[in-house]
Amino acid sequence: MSNSEKQYLDLLKMLLLEGKEKNDRTGVGTISKFGYQMRFDLSEGFPLLTTKKIFVKSIIHELLWFISGSTNIKYLVDNDVKIWNERPFQSYLKSNGLLDKYPKYSNSWKEKMLLFTKRIKEDNDFAKKYGELGPIYGKQWRNFNGFDQISWLINEIKVNPNSRRLIVSAWNASEILEMSKSGLPPCHTLFQFYIQNGKLSCQLYQRSADVFLGVPFNIASYSFLIHMIAQVCDLEVGEFIHSFGDVHIYQNHIEQVNLQLSRTPRQLPKLKLNKEIKNIFDFKYKDFEILGYNPYNPIKANVAI
Template identity: 50%
Template sequence: MSVHTSENEYLQLLRSVLERGTVKEDRTGTGTVSTFGYQMRFNLNEGFPLITTKRVSFKLVVSELLWFIKGDTNIRYLLQHNNNIWNEWAFKKWIESTDYTGPDMTGFGLRSQSDEAFNVLYLEQMDLFKQQILQDEAFAEKYGELGNVYGKQWRDWKTSQGESIDQLKDVIHTIKTNPDSRRMIVTAWNPEDVPRNMALPPCHTMFQFYVSEGKLSCQLYQRSGDIFLGIPFNIASYALLTLLIAHECGLQPGEFVHTLGDAHIYSNHMEQIKTQLAREPRELPQVRINPDVSSLFDVEVDDIVLDNYQPHPSIKAPVAV
């Protein structure tokens, strides 16, 4: 039975880019079909917007978001929570270093998809890399670090005076004390750090909060979005951030508004998307937050519970690095 939920906003984005997108080259060499400027709206009272037309790992969404909130920029915390979504960027730094003496891993992202023998080697080297990150603190400090990515900018933005701004803490304070403010913004795009100190320039560049009638809404501006793999995570992550901040501030959730710059489908995701679009959305799940945790900064993975998530099966697809 077909269920009408806000998931249709996402499915309509897939259809729109497939039908009207422009073929473009990209940094990874994979090739994309792309649209510029697109907006989706998710009513957070209709259920939690975790895509049901394929399984999305909520555990990975939670551990990555808490990693950002903690201001952490090292993949070690993620690996401790069995979260591998940032590994490739740290691994790239390792294999390009003079300390690396293993087999040639140049262009591992594309090569591992087309060369089975190479893929075996790549998986072996990645596994060794992960074990070293987990077991060797000095190695993790050197090669697990991604630079001044999201968590750093959210929690410890460095000013030209050498001071530190905790944007996330400040925005929560403003929501509590001046909810009609139009300046409740957190930005991850630091023009000085982008070319120098980031493994990957932030795709979700800034977000803004809005309080109305006792409800907290959030709008994200995302400069670049991998529609099949990345955007379902981004929707769930910022919807969850909105719920967590609403929980701390004693507000109800409102809307999550997702505004995209370059919204693209990678050329090697086309078949997967056709599979997904042939499926009917199911009822959205619900999220429960431990009522005993009052501060966003005290939330741990076990304080967030997902109820009634009954998605269609996963659809595998390669990541472009």
């Protein structure tokens, strides 16, 4: 068993054993603990979980979407990525007085959401009005009060690699309420880079972590980001350190967690990037290749929103 996957499974086990029941914004309820950390040595392999299939396409497209600075789901919808659809859909229902007519996760709700995403894809005006999530990750990464943090970060890594200020923040306190309207205030709030012996490492602080659904995506996403930045800055990859605030399992994910814990991890895959890419903003989905990924079947669970 790789140390990377073991750490994640140990986190699930710890929450089941030590976590405390805690109410939350969604009303679903969680088993929660405050404060935790995992470390992933990226030389061991790419930390993509094997005990359930992780949909790499969604992670890559979401990351490219963040880096582009976009905050509208149209790019994701156009690429058949569904992970951000529910929040703007719920906002659409609310603004049109349709919440009671389409109860969340009912068959009618699912059918209506398919029609909603179809219209996002086909109608630019509709997408502009109802696909916007507000000043979430992409906006903060590329335009934090007028400042492009990603461009600054890349340049600073190249010219000042010993800096202790290689930080990107998505938590813009003045815009949190606006983010909450259709999107979600950033869960992964701040990340810092560190260079030692030609290797690039990154530590992420995540204020709120849905361990079953969200954390596997976060681990992979920031590991992709480390590889991408290392390549364009002529560095090797080091570690991904994942630090948490409120780390939790939702009460409606317990059965799925136990199923995942019953599975024996397999060998980690490898990541191959297009070596021709030398600018962080030039990466496209086709520039990523995962080699040797052999996961168990996916485990479905509802997102708490």
